[in-house]
Each structure stands twice: as structure tokens, then as C-alpha cells.
Amino acid sequence: MTDAIAHLDLKDFTSGDTARRAGFVRQLMDGLKRHGFITLEGHGVDTDLLDDSYRLSAAFFALPDAEKRRHAGALRGYTPFGVEHAKDHDVPDLKEFWQIGHEARPGEAVEHPNVWPQTPAGFRDTFETLFDCLFDTGRELLKAIAIGLDLPEDWFEARVKGGTSLLRLLHYPPIPAGADPRSIRAAAHEDINLITLLVAAEGSGLELLDRDGQWKPVENERGHLVVDTGDMMARLTGGVIPATTHRVVNPSGPNVSRYSMPFFLQPKSDVVLECVPSCREAGRPEAPVTAGEFLNERLRDIGLPAS
Ligand SMILES: O=C(O)CCC(=O)C(=O)O
Numbered sequence: 001m002t003d004a005i006a007h008l009d010l011k012d013f014t015s016g017d018t019a020r021r022a023g024f025v026r027q028l029m030d031g032l033k034r035h036g037f038i039t040l041e042g043h044g045v046d047t048d049l050l051d052d053s054y055r056l057s058a059a060f061f062a063l064p065d066a067e068k069r070r071h072a073g074a075l076r077g078y079t080p081f082g083v084e085h086a087k088d089h090d091v092p093d094l095k096e097f098w099q100i101g102h103e104a105r106p107g108e109a110v111e112h113p114n115v116w117p118q119t120p121a122g123f124r125d126t127f128e129t130l131f132d133c134l135f136d137t138g139r140e141l142l143k144a145i146a147i148g149l150d151l152p153e154d155w156f157e158a159r160v161k162g163g164t165s166l167l168r169l170l171h172y173p174p175i176p177a178g179a180d181p182r183s184i185r186a187a188a189h190e191d192i193n194l195i196t197l198l199v200a201a202e203g204s205g206l207e208l209l210d211r212d213g214q215w216k217p218v219e220n221e222r223g224h225l226v227v228d229t230g231d232m233m234a235r236l237t238g239g240v241i242p243a244t245t246h247r248v249v250n251p252s253g254p255n256v257s258r259y260s261m262p263f264f265l266q267p268k269s270d271v272v273l274e275c276v277p278s279c280r281e282a283g284r285p286e287a288p289v290t291a292g293e294f295l296n297e298r299l300r301d302i303g304l305p306a307s
Pocket residue numbers: 168170186191198201206246247248259260261262
């Protein structure tokens with residue numbers, strides 16, 4: 001293992017070349033265990049699509065408050081400024097967001113149906129496409145992780161298809177005058193899910209806590225993804241792959257908005273999170289829990305509606 005943050009090319013995994021695939025799996029697993037995150041290229045998420053997505057996200061958040069709040073109060077749609085707070089942190093984060101899950105195809109049921117705003121035009125098409133692209137990338141990464149955990153390559157497939165994966169469009173407005181001095185844009189936390197894919201944000205501030213206890217600013221290059229792990233992965237591996245702590249700090253320069261779009265890969269609610277055999281010795285297995293129970297408990301911890 002080296003100390004540099006691993007930068008991987010997903011094409012090494014999807015190429016079909018056995019040695020390149022094995023190298024990818026090894027570097028991914030080392031990177032997640034050693035630092036908690038890696039950066040990724042070759043993932044097929046188009047930069048034009050990301051440009052459109054950021055344009056539409058900014059246009060949505062610029063709508064009047066009353067318009068945005070028409071879609072508030074559930075796990076899909078809008079969550080107003082000042083609602084979510086990090087677990088065990090009693091002041092809210094300085095952010096508003098919109099959440100999108102799997103869009104049900106004809107004849108398909110999903111656990112939480114999406115809601116869509118009437119404006120801006122193109123919102124639904126663009127974010128359905130972005131969701132699908134990020135989901136496909138995430139599934140490839142989960143195949144690599146499955147191999148790294150001595151599981152069948154498709155182990156995660158049936159568990160995440162139709163699950164509660166979530167694309168979150170985030171807007172951190174300029175820090176308002178009179179904001180609680182203890183509040184930051186996103187207080188230190190671990191994500192709830194299996195893995196998180198972060199496309200380059202529009203604005204700096206994201207920091208990941210390296211396993212050596214150092215906060216590392218993430219200046220994600222346009223077109224690269226940051227991949228990090230959440231609590232459900234920690235639970236599945238008895239902590240062999242721990243969840244990565246991260247935060248978004250307030251701007252040190254001009255007090256301007258920041259936009260980001262994390263994608264959280266999550267299994268279906270009835271999937272049991274139980275330490276996989278290859279980690280039972282090295283890890284600290286906890287009692288099995290369903291993904292749904294775990295998610296609901298954590299949503300309550302952070303002030304969001306549970307189902
Ligand atoms: O805004 C970011 O870059 C990260 C956001 C985040 O960590 C989250 O919403 O869980």
C-alpha cells in the first residue's frame with residue numbers, strides 16, 4: 001500500500017483484461033481501506049451532462065422559496081435550508097437539497113416514488129439520465145468490491161437494483177448574516193449508504209478525513225469522480241472497509257453559493273446487512289440489521305423523514 005490517494009481508471013476494470021481487472025480491484029480495496037476514498041476516471045459520466053445538471057440545479061434553487069417548498073416534506077423532492085443536521089450535532093447544516101431516486105419504469109414498483117418540479121424545463125430528463133449513468137458506474141465499482149471481498153462478482157447486483165439509491169442535488173447558499181457560528185455547510189459525518197460517488201462540485205469546501213486523522217481538502221478535477229464508503233459498507237465488512245468521515249467547510253474566500261451532487265448507492269430495504277464471511281475474522285461483526293431499519297434509524301438521527 002502506498003500513501004498517495006489512488007487515482008483509478010474504471011476502463012481497467014471494464015476492459016475484460018484479467019491482469020488490469022485484478023490490478024483495479026487491488027488498488028480500489030487498498031485505497032478504500034487505507035484512505036477511505038479514491039478518485040476515478042474512465043467512468044463514462046459525460047461532462048456535458050454534468051454541465052447541464054449544474055445549470056438546472058442552480059436554476060431550480062433560484063426559484064422562490066414557496067415554489068420549492070411545494071415539493072417538501074418527504075424523502076424525495078425538496079428539503080429546505082436548515083433542516084438536516086449531522087448525527088449527534090445539534091445545529092443544522094447550511095444547505096438545501098433535492099433528492100431523486102430510481103424512476104419507476106412502466107410496470108415497476110419503487111419504494112419511494114420520485115416527485116418532479118414543473119420548472120426548470122429539462123430537469124426530469126437530465127436527472128433521470130444522470131441517475132442512470134451514476135448508478136451504472138456504481139454497480140461496476142460494487143462488482144470490483146465484491147471480488148475484493150471474495151464474493152461472487154454480481155453479489156450486489158440484485159441487492160441494489162430497485163433499491164433506495166439517491167442522487168442529491170445540493171445548494172449551499174452564501175453564509176447568511178447571523179448564522180449560528182457553530183453551523184457549517186455540512187458538519188463532519190459518515191454517509192449512510194454502501195458507497196458514494198461525488199462528481200466535481202461547483203465550489204470548494206469538501207474535506208475528507210484520512211484514516212491517519214488528517215482533513216484532506218478535495219479539489220476534484222472536472223470529469224473525475226471521488227468514490228468513498230458509507231456506514232452500510234462498514235456494517236457489511238465488520239469495519240474492514242470503514243465509512244469515510246467528511247465535511248463541507250464554510251468559504252474562506254468570497255461568500256458565494258456552492259453546488260454539489262453526491263450519489264449514494266443503497267440496497268433495497270429488505271437486504272440484511274451482515275458481515276460477509278471474508279471479513280469475519282479481521283473485522284468486528286455487529287448484529288445483522290436490514291438496510292431499511294438501518295436507514296430509518298439514521299434518517300431520524302439527522303432530522304429527515306423516515307418511511
Ligand atoms: O457537498 C458535498 O460535496 C458533499 C455532501 C455530503 O457529504 C452529503 O450530502 O452527504
